[in-house]
Amino acid sequence: MSEVKNMNKNIIEVKNIVTKFGENIVHDGVSFHVKKGEIFGLLGGSGSGKSTILKEIIMLTQPFSGEITVLGHSLSKIGIQETQELRKSWGVLFQSGALFSPLTVEENIAILLKEYSELDAETIKDIVRIKLSMVGLPSSSAKLYPAELSGGMRKRVALARALVMDPKLLFLDEPTSGLDPVGAQEFDKLIVGLRDMMDLTVVMITHDLDSIFTIVDRFVVLGDKKVVIEGKLDSVMKSKDAFVEKFFKGDRARHRIRI
Amino acid sequence: MKTDQATLEIKQDKNYFILFCSGKWTITTIPTIIKQLKIFTQNLHKNNTVYWNLEAMNEFDSAGMLMVLKYVDKCKDLGCETTLSGLNKNQQMMHDLLRQNMTEAYLAPKKSNFLAHIGEKSVYFWKDFIAFLAFLGESTMALFYSFLHPSSIRFRAMVKHIDDSLVGALGIIALTAFLIGVVIAYQSAVQLEKFGANIFIVDMIGISVTRELAPLITAIVVAGRSGSSYTAQIGVMKLTEEIDAMKTMGFDPFRFLVLPRIFALMIALPLLIFFADIVGILGGMIISKIQLNISYSEFISHLRSALDVKHYWVGLIKGPFFAWLIASVGCFRGFQVSRDTESIGYYTTVSVVNAIFLVIACDALFSIILTELKI
Numbered sequence: 001m002s003e004v005k006n007m008n009k010n011i012i013e014v015k016n017i018v019t020k021f022g023e024n025i026v027h028d029g030v031s032f033h034v035k036k037g038e039i040f041g042l043l044g045g046s047g048s049g050k051s052t053i054l055k056e057i058i059m060l061t062q063p064f065s066g067e068i069t070v071l072g073h074s075l076s077k078i079g080i081q082e083t084q085e086l087r088k089s090w091g092v093l094f095q096s097g098a099l100f101s102p103l104t105v106e107e108n109i110a111i112l113l114k115e116y117s118e119l120d121a122e123t124i125k126d127i128v129r130i131k132l133s134m135v136g137l138p139s140s141s142a143k144l145y146p147a148e149l150s151g152g153m154r155k156r157v158a159l160a161r162a163l164v165m166d167p168k169l170l171f172l173d174e175p176t177s178g179l180d181p182v183g184a185q186e187f188d189k190l191i192v193g194l195r196d197m198m199d200l201t202v203v204m205i206t207h208d209l210d211s212i213f214t215i216v217d218r219f220v221v222l223g224d225k226k227v228v229i230e231g232k233l234d235s236v237m238k239s240k241d242a243f244v245e246k247f248f249k250g251d252r253a254r255h256r257i258r259i
Numbered sequence: 260m261k262t263d264q265a266t267l268e269i270k271q272d273k274n275y276f277i278l279f280c281s282g283k284w285t286i287t288t289i290p291t292i293i294k295q296l297k298i299f300t301q302n303l304h305k306n307n308t309v310y311w312n313l314e315a316m317n318e319f320d321s322a323g324m325l326m327v328l329k330y331v332d333k334c335k336d337l338g339c340e341t342t343l344s345g346l347n348k349n350q351q352m353m354h355d356l357l358r359q360n361m362t363e364a365y366l367a368p369k370k371s372n373f374l375a376h377i378g379e380k381s382v383y384f385w386k387d388f389i390a391f392l393a394f395l396g397e398s399t400m401a402l403f404y405s406f407l408h409p410s411s412i413r414f415r416a417m418v419k420h421i422d423d424s425l426v427g428a429l430g431i432i433a434l435t436a437f438l439i440g441v442v443i444a445y446q447s448a449v450q451l452e453k454f455g456a457n458i459f460i461v462d463m464i465g466i467s468v469t470r471e472l473a474p475l476i477t478a479i480v481v482a483g484r485s486g487s488s489y490t491a492q493i494g495v496m497k498l499t500e501e502i503d504a505m506k507t508m509g510f511d512p513f514r515f516l517v518l519p520r521i522f523a524l525m526i527a528l529p530l531l532i533f534f535a536d537i538v539g540i541l542g543g544m545i546i547s548k549i550q551l552n553i554s555y556s557e558f559i560s561h562l563r564s565a566l567d568v569k570h571y572w573v574g575l576i577k578g579p580f581f582a583w584l585i586a587s588v589g590c591f592r593g594f595q596v597s598r599d600t601e602s603i604g605y606y607t608t609v610s611v612v613n614a615i616f617l618v619i620a621c622d623a624l625f626s627i628i629l630t631e632l633k634i
Contacts, residue, residue: 119293123290127325196352
């Protein structure tokens with residue numbers, strides 16, 4: 001944590017990213033930054049390249065040009081050792097969970113502890129159990145395989161897996177899609193709670209209006225290959241962009257604002 | 260005192276213990292603390308008093324706080340008066356969150372003994388067999404339906420599968436059949452030369468290749484190539500819910516997926532066997548020339564009298580039966596794929612192993628029946 005404190009306040013900086021798939025240009029000069037301790041939302045219509053930029057930040061793909069800095073490491077100049085360290089310091093929740101299918105729920109959550117810590121089996125079990133309970137799953141689900149779980153349960157297990165090392169940085173790809181409203185609300189509460197306690201920084205792609213209106217601190221809205229707007233909810237709401245207009249002033253959102 | 264390590268100082272005054280927790284209590288640092296705490300709680304007696312002081316703990320994570328909670332509980336369980344103090348706001352929040360989520364330990368599953376294991380396997384095997392029979396029944400129903408309504412046969416899909424399993428397999432079939440011919444010729448050349456019965460190599464190669472080896476080798480290669488791909492194709496469709504989508508649209512998966520594959524393989528396999536016959540005999544012919552000095556014309560003229568056409572027909576007639584087994588098992592295992600990706604690999608393996616076994620068993624059955632019938 002002290003390492004994080006000494007750094008400048010931006011945990012992630014994205015500068016002038018250009019991404020191409022063949023002839024198809026996805027990003028044409030995208031820049032934004034994520035501050036320490038905030039819950040940051042990535043918004044945009046389908047095909048606006050939200051998932052692509054997230055993949056570039058977590059080093060699954062590389063942009064055509066531009067510069068991404070995560071926790072003080074420039075991703076284009078990073079060495080193998082540093083990459084490994086960086087990967088240990090974040091947790092990622094994939095949209096479909098991406099649980100390892102030959103492993104049980106318990107083994108899925110414990111795998112990082114087993115590989116990267118020197119804890120004994122009993123302590124690992126204690127930690128796994130508490131994480132399961134934190135994401136709202138009964139301890140009886142520990143012995144099940146991912147194939148035996150419902151979609152919402154898989155997502156919760158995946159969140160437990162992403163949180164198991166208490167990362168400083170958490171990436172979530174549509175965390176609440178596939179959860180029931182009660183579950184989604186609990187999920188939001190858990191994320192805010194962890195952020196407050198642990199200085200967690202959260203970057204999430206979301207379409208969930210509840211999350212956007214209640215827990216997200218700042219957003220960037222992507223559209224037309226560029227950043228449409230970056231800022232807090234009220235400044236984003238003032239934007240005249242077509243997507244923002246539709247998204248925040250459509251029937252579903254207007255209903256919420258009136259409340 | 261280092262701040263990047265976890266430190267636990269224990270001060271004792273008769274029955275009073277004070278635990279000073281300081282430094283960084285996180286996943287990477289707590290293993291040593293856990294050992295220390297285990298020893299401490301082992302030596303603890305009833306009616307001792309334990310004070311926990313967390314004032315100097317400057318960094319923590321959920322694992323670190325969980326260990327505090329766990330050993331606080333252990334002290335209480337031992338009957339000691341236990342107090343926890345010095346928590347800052349964040350530590351208190353984490354403490355409360357973890358306390359809320361402390362649940363009962365789950366029970367480890369029972370270990371089954373050897374006999375129970377055999378029993379489970381037997382029941383599984385029996386159920387699997389019944390399911391396969393049901394599958395065969397359903398595909399036969401679909402087959403009769405197709406005969407009564409020839410317009411419902413998916414000819415286009417069938418042609419595509421014939422192309423995949425016939426044309427695509429020619430190369431590998433040629434190679435294996437040729438090598439089989441070569442191996443047979445080499446092995447028998449040595450033996451026949453001893454008796455001076457060189458010319459009988461033609462009978463040897465002609466009959467063994469056409470009657471047994473070409474059909475069997477071809478079927479095994481096709482089981483590995485097409486049978487496995489049928490399982491994987493249908494398995495992926497099951498995984499992505501395509502098959503459910505088809506059903507809701509009223510497309511019978513048997514008619515659209517299974518029958519075209521079965522028909523295609525039943526047409527393709529005999530043709531492949533015919534091809535393998537030719538290449539296998541060619542391989543034998545070349546070795547006969549090299550090893551035993553039998554010229555090609557001599558070989559072919561002797562082949563005419565030695566190789567009765569019935570041997571060739573016996574080999575060819577096995578083709579559709581083998582094909583039916585391979586395609587049925589391939590499709591059946593594909594439909595058994597469940598929701599996880601791992602099961603595709605599992606059922607593909609099972610499908611190939613089953614298909615090869617069934618082909619060999621069917622071949623043995625043919626041998627017995629044909630021998631009894633004196634064909």
